[in-house]
């Protein structure tokens with residue numbers, strides 16, 4: 001699927017889709033998740049998901065070392081740790097070519113940011129501009145993960161600046177209950193959605209699941 005087709009597909013997904021059928025933010029054992037990619041595919045298929053993405057931290061090894069992309073409901077993904085003007089941000093890349101040299105280079109630069117849960121920020125020197133540029137060079141769509149979690153005085157300024165450097169979307173439907181996510185939630189979901197609409201971002205969603213269970217029924221976004 002090319003860049004514009006993927007953008008259209010992502011734009012076509014609604015909040016309801018992200019409540020039950022689509023999960024575009026899942027971690028596998030290739031970063032700090034609990035399941036192998038094949039297990040994630042098996043479970044989500046059993047639960048009748050229509051679209052998923054495994055977005056390991058700073059690595060595409062989960063795709064390179066397995067055959068999960070043969071399932072047409074898996075979109076290749078990644079989550080980069082990077083900085084934007086002193087704010088640590090996570091940028092998701094969807095639909096990237098996992099063999100792209102620019103992606104490989106960033107994964108090597110951030111190779112110490114694959115596991116080390118909670119401390120990864122200490123090891124990244126990547127900028128959001130580089131991450132977004134690279135995702136797009138690899139044919140992908142760049143999305144800001146869990147936007148309510150960033151220590152930015154003005155979320156609007158952050159959104160505007162990231163838009164200017166090519167960000168395509170923001171993760172609007174997200175559970176702020178995981179490790180530190182509830183403590184580090186500085187902005188409301190409503191503000192995130194309002195600003196996403198104001199700046200015409202694609203609105204995506206995901207569980208950020210690192211565990212062995214997928215209980216979307218409980219999610220309330």
Ligand SMILES: [Zn+2]
Pocket residue numbers: 079090145146
């Ligand atoms: Zn993240």
Ligand SMILES: [Zn+2]
Pocket residue numbers: 025027055079145208
């Ligand atoms: Zn994540």
